[in-house]
Amino acid sequence: MFCSHLKPEKKHSDKILHRTLHNSVLNRVDRALSTALVNGVLRYRLQIDFIIGHFYHHNLEKAAPVLKNILRIGVYQILFLSKVPDWAAVNECVKLARKYKGERMSKLVNGVLRKITPESVTLEEWLKEKNPEEQLALRYSHPQWLIERWMKIFGKEKTESILLYNNQFPLFGFRINRLKMPASRLVANTGAAAEYQKCNLENFFLSKDFNTYEPAVADGLLTVQNPTQGLACLLLNPVAGSVVLDLCSAPGGKATFMAELMQNKGQIIAVDLYDQKLPKIEAHANALGITIITTVAADARNYQPEVHPDAILLDAPCSGTGVLGRRAELRWKLSPGMLHELQILQAELLDHAAELLHEGGVLLYATCSIEPEENKLQIEAFLQRHPDFIADPEEMHLTLPGDYPGFDGGFCQRLQKKAR
Numbered sequence: 293m294f295c296s297h298l299k300p301e302k303k304h305s306d307k308i309l310h311r312t313l314h315n316s317v318l319n320r321v322d323r324a325l326s327t328a329l330v331n332g333v334l335r336y337r338l339q340i341d342f343i344i345g346h347f348y349h350h351n352l353e354k355a356a357p358v359l360k361n362i363l364r365i366g367v368y369q370i371l372f373l374s375k376v377p378d379w380a381a382v383n384e385c386v387k388l389a390r391k392y393k394g395e396r397m398s399k400l401v402n403g404v405l406r407k408i409t410p411e412s413v414t415l416e417e418w419l420k421e422k423n424p425e426e427q428l429a430l431r432y433s434h435p436q437w438l439i440e441r442w443m444k445i446f447g448k449e450k451t452e453s454i455l456l457y458n459n460q461f462p463l464f465g466f467r468i469n470r471l472k473m474p475a476s477r478l479v480a481n482t483g484a485a486a487e488y489q490k491c492n493l494e495n496f497f498l499s500k501d502f503n504t505y506e507p508a509v510a511d512g513l514l515t516v517q518n519p520t521q522g523l524a525c526l527l528l529n530p531v532a533g534s535v536v537l538d539l540c541s542a543p544g545g546k547a548t549f550m551a552e553l554m555q556n557k558g559q560i561i562a563v564d565l566y567d568q569k570l571p572k573i574e575a576h577a578n579a580l581g582i583t584i585i586t587t588v589a590a591d592a593r594n595y596q597p598e599v600h601p602d603a604i605l606l607d608a609p610c611s612g613t614g615v616l617g618r619r620a621e622l623r624w625k626l627s628p629g630m631l632h633e634l635q636i637l638q639a640e641l642l643d644h645a646a647e648l649l650h651e652g653g654v655l656l657y658a659t660c661s662i663e664p665e666e667n668k669l670q671i672e673a674f675l676q677r678h679p680d681f682i683a684d685p686e687e688m689h690l691t692l693p694g695d696y697p698g699f700d701g702g703f704c705q706r707l708q709k710k711a712r
Contacts, residue, residue: 305334305621325376332372333364334620335459339415339433340367346418347407359397362388366405371413382406428452432459434623438613445664450692454662454701457694458617463489463498465518465698466505467545469580470495470552473513491698493519493526498698512579517545520614520691524658524704525549527687530603532557537601539563539592539645544573544585546607546658551582560585563595593640596648603654604645608638610659610666614701617693635665642674646681652711655681658704662692667703674707681707 309330313323333340344363345352352360362385369381382405390398419427425443429436432455442451468474489498496519499505508514525546530536532554538547541562551560562573567589577585588595592606611631616623638659645655657674659666667690675681687706691699 304619305330306619328373329365329368331620332368333361334624336368336372336433337364337624338435339430340364340371342418342430343367343371343408343413343415344404346413347404356393358392359389359401362392362401363404366401367408370405370408371410378409424448428455432456434458434616435626437628438623438626441663446692453694454692458623460617461500462618462700463500463698464502464505464516465491465521465700466497466499466509467515467517467522467549468495468497469513469515471556471581489698491519491696493522496522510579512581515545515548515576515580517549518618518700519696519698520700520702521545521660522549523689523691523702524605524607524656525553527689527704527706528603528605528654528656530554530558530560534602535559535561535599537561537563537597537604537645537648539595539604539606539641540565540609541587541607542566542569542573544576546605547573547585548577548580548582550605551577551584552580554584556582556584558584559599561597561601562587563590563592565589565591593637593644595644600648600650601653602650603656604649605656605658606641606645607658608641608666610634610638610661611663612660614660614662614691614693614703618700631663631665635670638666638670639673642670643677646674646678646709649709651709653709655707655709656704657707658702660700660702662690662701662703667705671705671707680710682710683707 309327313326316323318326341352341364344367348363366381366385369376370378382402385405386398386402389401415431419430422430425436425440428434428439428451434455439451439455442454446454487499487501487504491498496517498519505514509516528550530550530553534554535558536550536554538550538560541547542564544562547560547562554560562570562585564570564573564587570587570589573585573587611626611634612619612622613626642657649655657671661667671683675683683705688704690703691701693701
């Protein structure tokens with residue numbers, strides 16, 4: 293998750309959209325269109341602005357935000373959505389411009405959008421004069437600095453695979469609650485017609501369809517969780533009856549999975565900085581039939597538990613570069629400076645976790661980042677500071693977006709504290 297320790301947390305686009313649609317009178321089809329428009333424009337913003345710039349004969353950067361967004365919505369519908377007729381997209385955008393910016397701006401919007409068609413946009417021709425990194429940035433709509441980083445780390449082919457994956461419609465990941473329902477009963481509880489895609493992780497599956505499975509989620513039979521997130525819990529492999537400390541726990545997906553792995557026996561202390569997030573963890577645990585999770589509002593950098601844990605899961609705040617396909621706006625919020633700040637925070641969290649752990653205990657470090665500085669290099673620096681810990685290279689997973697269908701990017705490393 294993106295670090296909320298660095299600055300006051302801002303609302304994510306998906307939460308704002310969910311609240312807005314919840315309070316609207318739109319039908320299901322219009323809600324789906326609204327969601328597609330918001331996520332599509334956020335994802336393809338760089339490319340869309342580049343295209344608008346070829347038809348908008350003013351400085352687009354100086355245009356009012358509402359005007360830019362109206363043009364972006366129009367272009368996205370014209371170039372990316374086949375179900376909306378071009379004339380309908382233009383007419384609706386003209387109405388929006390008239391409502392918010394007046395008659396003059398509505399005419400401007402009409403003039404620009406009517407020039408933009410799949411035939412008039414020759415993107416590949418326009419990109420020929422650009423350098424390779426800028427071409428990828430505009431073709432896949434990602435920040436150029438991030439592409440330059442990935443090209444050096446992963447090479448061009450792997451970078452392009454990551455970019456392509458990030459612009460695909462993300463699948464929903466579901467975890468079957470083994471405390472309530474064996475995997476064999478899944479189809480019987482959701483209907484044979486439900487879209488269902490197996491993955492190579494037991495008790496997890498993927499689907500494009502959320503609505504069919506929503507009742508099972510509400511009943512605590514399923515949890516929405518990407519398989520990559522589950523890898524960290526499986527690698528930690530918490531023992532039934534043990535005490536596990538889950539630092540930076542919200543929204544609680546890993547805490548509840550660990551409780552299921554522990555057969556709801558033992559104790560899990562779920563710590564998060566913000567107390568307003570704790571009721572969601574508690575409600576989720578209750579729905580799943582889990583009783584061993586205790587929530588605590590505290591800073592994970594200095595929290596002192598009453599009981600020393602047998603194992604610690606540190607799901608560290610990170611850049612989130614492994615989940616850019618799921619968090620459409622995040623790619624535009626990141627910066628190299630934020631990466632540096634996050635590395636410092638992660639090191640502080642790791643150092644404190646090391647102090648809390650029993651000799652012979654296990655520390656599992658996880659991120660939803662694919663950046664070496666937050667992952668492998670962070671672990672190497674930790675081991676230099678803490679020679680009483682060992683890390684088995686075989687007990688590390690780095691998953692890149694696109695490596696496995698439906699799996700987000702992420703990293704996890706199991707660390708063992710030596711017994712004296």
